[in-house]
Amino acid sequence: MRLKILYFAGLREQIGQGSEELDLPAGVFDIAGLIQFLVARGGQWPSLATVRNLRYAVNQEMARLDTPLCPGDEVAFFPPVTGG
Amino acid sequence: MRLKILYFAGLREQIGQGSEELDLPAGVFDIAGLIQFLVARGGQWPSLATVRNLRYAVNQEMARLDTPLCPGDEVAFFPPVTGG
Amino acid sequence: MVVRVQETDFDVGTELAALHRNDPQIGALASFVGFVREMNDGAGVSEMTLEHYPGMTEKALAAIVAEARQRWAIVDALLIHRVGRLLPGDQIVLVAVAGSHRGEAFAACQFIMDYLKTRAPFWKREVTADGARWVEAHAADEQAAERWQT
Amino acid sequence: MVVRVQETDFDVGTELAALHRNDPQIGALASFVGFVREMNDGAGVSEMTLEHYPGMTEKALAAIVAEARQRWAIVDALLIHRVGRLLPGDQIVLVAVAGSHRGEAFAACQFIMDYLKTRAPFWKREVTADGARWVEAHAADEQAAERWQT
Numbered sequence: 288m289r290l291k292i293l294y295f296a297g298l299r300e301q302i303g304q305g306s307e308e309l310d311l312p313a314g315v316f317d318i319a320g321l322i323q324f325l326v327a328r329g330g331q332w333p334s335l336a337t338v339r340n341l342r343y344a345v346n347q348e349m350a351r352l353d354t355p356l357c358p359g360d361e362v363a364f365f366p367p368v369t370g371g
Numbered sequence: 372m373r374l375k376i377l378y379f380a381g382l383r384e385q386i387g388q389g390s391e392e393l394d395l396p397a398g399v400f401d402i403a404g405l406i407q408f409l410v411a412r413g414g415q416w417p418s419l420a421t422v423r424n425l426r427y428a429v430n431q432e433m434a435r436l437d438t439p440l441c442p443g444d445e446v447a448f449f450p451p452v453t454g455g
Numbered sequence: 456m457v458v459r460v461q462e463t464d465f466d467v468g469t470e471l472a473a474l475h476r477n478d479p480q481i482g483a484l485a486s487f488v489g490f491v492r493e494m495n496d497g498a499g500v501s502e503m504t505l506e507h508y509p510g511m512t513e514k515a516l517a518a519i520v521a522e523a524r525q526r527w528a529i530v531d532a533l534l535i536h537r538v539g540r541l542l543p544g545d546q547i548v549l550v551a552v553a554g555s556h557r558g559e560a561f562a563a564c565q566f567i568m569d570y571l572k573t574r575a576p577f578w579k580r581e582v583t584a585d586g587a588r589w590v591e592a593h594a595a596d597e598q599a600a601e602r603w604q605t
Numbered sequence: 606m607v608v609r610v611q612e613t614d615f616d617v618g619t620e621l622a623a624l625h626r627n628d629p630q631i632g633a634l635a636s637f638v639g640f641v642r643e644m645n646d647g648a649g650v651s652e653m654t655l656e657h658y659p660g661m662t663e664k665a666l667a668a669i670v671a672e673a674r675q676r677w678a679i680v681d682a683l684l685i686h687r688v689g690r691l692l693p694g695d696q697i698v699l700v701a702v703a704g705s706h707r708g709e710a711f712a713a714c715q716f717i718m719d720y721l722k723t724r725a726p727f728w729k730r731e732v733t734a735d736g737a738r739w740v741e742a743h744a745a746d747e748q749a750a751e752r753w754q755t
Contacts, residue, residue, distance in 0.1 A: 453577065453579045454536060455547065
């Protein structure tokens with residue numbers, strides 16, 4: 288299943304890139320699984336597990352760890368928001 | 372004791388005048404006494420006793436029935452306020 | 456602190472800019488504008504006259520704003536209230552509060568409006584199809600003011 | 606209902622007038638302007654950059670305003686949020702709510718600000734004497750948003 292992943296703000300800087308496209312292996316079907324898969328890549332990716340209060344959105348809607356993923360989804364990871 | 376009395380809004384219309392100066396007889400020393408004295412004049416003055424939620428100010432500060440009066444005071448009577 | 460009672464209209468953008476005056480400690484500016492509505496208490500309003508108690512009005516408004524500044528850590532506040540003849544759509548009142556943070560600015564702005572509604576000597580006289588009438592005070596306004604007395 | 610995300614500044618007076626547009630059913634216009642402060646979390650700020658998530662930002666803001674319109678009987682609402690590089694004293698955000706009565710207008714305006722602070726994808730990056738830093742989210746903002754969940 289192919290996804291687009293976006294990273295924002297401090298997390299984008301820690302990861303070292305703002306976006307990527309990737310093919311998920313079978314068995315990854317929600318946000319929790321996606322985080323596990325990304326962290327297992329090592330390098331900068333364990334940041335996803337250590338950032339405080341990580342937030343995630345699927346197709347531009349706030350999501351939860353058990354939000355399911357579908358082919359073509361746009362998934363975003365970011366720290367708590369600070370606008371306004 | 373000489374006082375200046377002011378009437379505002381609907382009460383001014385009921386009383387038929389916006390202000391007057393008057394000499395209080397001995398024995399009238401607070402707002403309650405002044406109302407009693409004015410109502411006893413008859414004519415339009417009993418309006419003071421019948422208006423709903425009559426408000427009073429002494430020297431431009433909100434007052435109570437037992438607020439004392441001194442010579443030269445400016446006393447105002449009016450209905451509940453409706454600005455803003 | 457600015458408190459004004461006037462017959463003339465005011466320009467909200469100009470007044471807010473004067474309150475903010477580029478003070479970089481201000482992070483929040485809460486404001487409120489009240490207008491004459493064409494419908495009030497179930498009747499169409501063609502015009503309105505605001506009567507007040509000259510002298511006491513200014514004192515009462517200044518006391519309300521001063522109390523807001525005592526209760527909340529705000530930087531500055533502004534209150535303009537019109538008197539005289541007004542038409543539906545006309546501006547009646549502007550309250551604006553500048554502060555470091557939005558919580559204090561919002562609270563102080565609402566407090567000033569709630570106290571103004573119940574403690575400043577203004578009276579509205581409306582002209583409707585049935586003739587002129589003095590606007591009745593609303594219990595809801597009294598309740599709104601009372602919630603600040605804790 | 607107007608929701609805008611833009612780099613350019615906005616004129617508060619012009620925006621409020623456009624929201625009011627002389628609609629005589631509007632009796633109350635509550636508004637809020639947020640500014641860049643020169644001091645934040647104990648450090649002097651020389652400039653700030655607001656990053657956002659294009660696409661999601663507009664959707665999130667529209668959803669917040671729509672929810673405010675569902676919760677309160679208001680006539681219209683406006684939300685403008687800037688992105689990009691800003692300096693102390695610059696305007697960041699404008700929220701304005703027009704309604705018949707002040708209680709609803711104030712509540713909806715605060716609700717929109719509180720939800721925007723915790724649910725719209727904006728991130729502030731400040732430059733201080735010690736270098737650049739991402740602004741940390743505050744627990745107080747989360748608490749301010751939670752009080753609307755009753």
